[in-house]
Amino acid sequence: MERQVETLLSTSPAVQRRPTLMTENPRPLWAARIQAEREAHGWSKWEMARRLMEARGYEHGDVRNRARQILDWEKGDHFPRDWADAYVTAFAMTWQELFGAQDASVIPSVSVGTTAPPQARGDDLERRTLLQLAALGMGAGALGSTGEPVRQLLDLALNSEPRDLDDWHLTLSDHLHAIRTRPPAQVRDGLVVDLIAVQRQLQDADADEATELQRVIAALSTIHANALTRLGDHGAAIHWWRTARTAADVSGDLDLRLLVRAEEAGFGVYGQRDLATVLRLIEAAERIAGDSLSFWVADLAGTRAKALSLLGRHDDARQALNTYLGHDGDGARTSILPTLWNIDQTYFAQSWVYAHAGDEAKAGTAREQVLARTPDYQYAANVRLHEAVCAVANGGADTGTRQAVDIIAALPPAQRSHMIIETGKAVLRAVPVERRERPAVRDLRVLTSGR
Template sequence: MGEETIDPHASVERLFGAVLRHFRQSRANMALRRAGELAFTDFSNIGRFERGERMPAADLVARLDQIYGAGGMLSALHAVLLRLQAAESARPHPGRHGENSTLGMGDDEMERRTALHLLAGLGSLGTFGIATEPLRRLLDTDFEHPGRDLAGWEQACADHLYALRTRPPAQVAADLVIDLAAVRQQAQAAPPALATELHRITALLAALQANALTRLADHGAAIRWMETARQAADTSGDLSIRLLVRAEAAGHGLYGQRDPRTVLDMVRSAQQLSSKPFLQLLATEAKALSMLGRHDEAIAALAALHRATDQGDIDRYDIWTPNQIYFAESWVYAAAGNESAGAPAQDKVRKTTRDYHYRINVQLHGAMCTVAQGGIDEGTRQAATMIDTPAPAYRSNHIMETANLVLRAVPADQRGRASVTEFRKLLTTPPPQSAYV
């Protein structure tokens, strides 16, 4: 007997059930009984959750997230839907005593908008059995909620940036998509002066979304969001945000998204917007040159970066932090095999950064340097240990692509070594998956 069809439009519980089933069947290719065994629960319970009879507990969702390889998405979606469910339950529903909350039919516009925006962020909606056109029409409804003031949006940007540095990227993407849709809705109805400021906010949020998606290796979606960020930045007319967005696009391009030569072209094109050097662009230039094996030029670019620290433009949103200079040094000197110059930079990053992927990546730089100096077995084993350190949901594409730099540092005639073969197998493990466009 086939499994019962789930209507994800019927309720919050059934929406989550449809997504649960999708990850079990399509992502993990796992039978219901096996899922129950691995999650330490009777398989019939998972069946009830998938049918939307009730919502599972957060700890079970976290286990299923790991079992299905959902990269934090199930936990993030579960948390958002529970908040929506609680908000819906807290207000009266005349004539609907005891019924589940029906998506799109509530009286509270903010909660309905949150649900619809979350649905819009699920990506390939047809995969979940969600009808795209009705959703589109609902999303285009004009809501009367006034939205945040500018200070509130600035705080939201800071909160999302903090989340990006400390939480799994799939969770960050889930939250960002809600605010991206909300600021777009607010900007459409705002007076011109406020709309201009909201375009700036949109640019920053879209760039953060592209960052999260790059960490999830969803490069196509990341590039599209970065283009959205660029257009919004240009519309705002704010030079600092225009430079920042272009610098972000170039910098994330180095993580398996673009050819380093393309990144160099992007850096040089962006720098033409300003008469003053932009520090983030200079750091990206040094790293791109390093990836091309142009080590002397990369070291010269680092020197230019240091000279520019006192007069260069920097962003006011804390995306660029001074320790990124040390991160660029760590990258460039490690690739060149210069341990005496790279190790102090790595130590400075570890002591000052809040971003978990920077802490891991500078240690991978150290492993790359060891390999470049001829310590192939030691370097690849050191890198393998670092990849295994974070939980799967945190094992981002930024980390895996940096580990690939370690592998590429191994001379061609040494790639048959057992340590290298084992390391290569480890790198074939898929990173956390994205479900956000």
């Protein structure tokens, strides 16, 4: 279900013909995506050319000429039909992930500026697609047991009114509040409806509105990936991170591009990515930031601190944490998601780093600050699990694991998010090997394994 909604966003005529900040002509989504992926890997056009030729098995070739072609492809002037498979190989992605289609047969061969298909045909196709999505949700139970999201999808397909941008910003605030206070499955269902609604509105938007709607899509996709991560649906979450990145890149909003990447890296430390990949994501985002003074550069340092602490590099983690501290979040409040970042997140990072290092006093001070401030049930549970991590790190394996069992077992099942369970597993990983068969340790292992 998640991949089909994402494909609807990726392949819609509205998305394919949206304007960019650089030109009034439309730029295809695949063009923005191949550029975004190249930049995320930190590759210049020349390096991309070498990677493509390597993927084709060419030991010799004209790198300069290929780099010029890459410029044309990234502008969307021409689709790289002869080199599309090489792109897929170089990025280790599938055709559909990269180009929004199964193969080249459905990608227009025309260059930028060609008139899109007639509106009526697009409406009919999209209406059928929405009805199919609704039917799929009813058949697979993917949209919840009440059927309300399915009803909303059907209503959207048959009678949809565009929202003004203030309404979309209010919608984002509502979803952000929901993700902090409600079970993530409920939040996911509402997000699917709004992701389809904004895609429909983008279809008829003028240039200025389209740019702002791309920002809305990036923000909605970021919250959606958040919900999917809490549900432990990592494959779908990673695809939505990619959609969020692409929409942010197309909008041309540097702060939003960094916000999305900071969130993606931040959620990666909960077992979604291996830690080396998380650190590479941070480095790629920092390259995009360049000399920018964006708040999100500091936020990336906070995530680096968490990743390094999980790797046992506690001195390096403290150094990265110091880069993060001292920011009051003014820069975050200027974004499309002004309430995304709260000061409790600084204290949460301190609790994480100090707890893993066994610094009980500093971890405790930070924990109390989080518990006094956070509206997010997940933050409250996890910061208390940090206390359990710290207890184990200081030799109290039985104390720490019993505490973790009590914290997780007390939560309603719908609130036992993957991120809480993953923090419980961090408590387990801190237990010395010779104590891993203790009764409390076994209880925590069963509770976090889902059995």
